[in-house]
Amino acid sequence: MALGDYLKTERLIKLPWYQKALIIGVIVLVIVILYFFTLDRKYQNKIKDLKGQIAKLDKDITDLQTVKRDLPKFERQNALLKKQLEKAMTKLPSKAQIDALLKDVTVRARNNNVDITAFEKKPEIDQTLYVEVPVDIKMKSGFFQAMIFFNELARLERIVNVKNLTMKSDKIGNLEVSYTLNAYRFREASEATPETKKGQAKKGFGKPKEEE
Template sequence: MHPELEKLFKLPVRQKVGILLVLLLVESAALFNFLYRPRMNELNALQGRLDDLQKQIQDNRRIANNLPRYKAEFEQLKVDLDNALTELPNQKEIPSLLTSISSAGKGAGLDFLLFKPRPEVPKDFYAEVPVDIAVSGTFFNVADFFVAVSRLPRIVNINNVVFADIRNVNGRSFVRVNCLATTFRFLDKGELKNEKKPK
């Protein structure tokens, strides 16, 4: 037998137990550091990834469960956009809109003294189309005109209303009304690009 091993076997029992304990501690530390700890780190990383994936699954299920509602909301938004688009005409529709305003005034029994479009005022994605209007008729005719304009399918704002030259003819009150009718139109892509270019 090897002489070193003989010395080891001849040691007292206490020393043998101490050496055995040291060997067990070194082996346990090596096992912990090189086998157990990497596996625990890997397990923790996988557990975190599993938690993330489960959360994604729950989010996707919630979205999938609400998909019919989202589709319905999307369809409603499309309808709302189409309705909004009908209220803001494009460049080609402006003359017919101005004709509609004029027809509403004539239909209400007013005499047009002035109907003069002003230059357009470009904004972000639309342009204001102002029109100076002067009409003559009874108060009721003027009220009917304003109601008819409010019922047009396009947005038309009437402001800067000034009543002048009020007179009584055969028991009826006639008035001259000056106002500014403003409608709006979408700017097309070419106009938007021109607006964004520095002047």
């Protein structure tokens, strides 16, 4: 006899007590199985989610421990780079010191019997971290005096270089030399960077207002 037939009220009432108990037990068992199946799936998902969170936290802890272990090395590297930057910056004079540097160049020329006939400071060229200061120079001297003078320029503590060098000899054997001396100075904190100036130009900063 099918369970559905037993569940009919008339038949259920007429059944012996042990059959009634069996039917009730089956119903309760089905309910319990369904409940635990649903509950089990719920907790399986929860456990899976928690395991994923724990794995992520374990990885984060491992990464932090690695960073903590390497932190002294990073600090030493940072300190070394700062010292190297400070040392490099000492080779770049400030805006106030650049004239003193250029004067030092003329003094060294005079001390080596080099006659500077033209000394024209050109407009400064903005770079990202520094400012280039070009100076067009013409001079007359003997060959060896010129070589000694250029050697002294190369040994300056400040950074300078020579570009566009041309030489020719006059009628009595002296050299006539022309070149561009590029000196470099430190960018002052108050000075706008080239990027800032470009931005201001795009926005129209510094342009005169049109008359109404």
